[in-house]
Amino acid sequence: MAIVVIVSLYKCLEYINFEVNYMKFGLIVFYSYQHGVMVEKVLKRNNIPVEFVPTPRSFMHSCSNSIRFGLEYKNLVKDILKRINIPYKGIYEVEKNYNGYKVVNNI
Numbered sequence: 450m451a452i453v454v455i456v457s458l459y460k461c462l463e464y465i466n467f468e469v470n471y472m473k474f475g476l477i478v479f480y481s482y483q484h485g486v487m488v489e490k491v492l493k494r495n496n497i498p499v500e501f502v503p504t505p506r507s508f509m510h511s512c513s514n515s516i517r518f519g520l521e522y523k524n525l526v527k528d529i530l531k532r533i534n535i536p537y538k539g540i541y542e543v544e545k546n547y548n549g550y551k552v553v554n555n556i
Contacts, residue, residue: 472545475523475556477516477530478504478538485514488535495529497522505543505550512538523556 479485485501492499497518504515518526520542527540542554 475518475520476541476543479512480536481512482514484535489516491533
């Protein structure tokens, strides 16, 4: 019984830690869906964990999809985007809070 409780507590803490890590993240916003797909493939080939996500409403003058990545990869992502020369609207540091999304910085 004690082992089950410890495992359950560990899983709960692991979930909380996952949520905290995703409170702030990098977001690449594109002008077109095709550009986003191409960049996603290149970043994944370079072993950067990325996720194709809907663009928050505050960016709606752009493509409806964006790429989310961890901020620890921001310099690497910027270097790769310069090398591959695919147009994008911007790279942003975004914070998710209870009211929605807030742009913290342009990266």
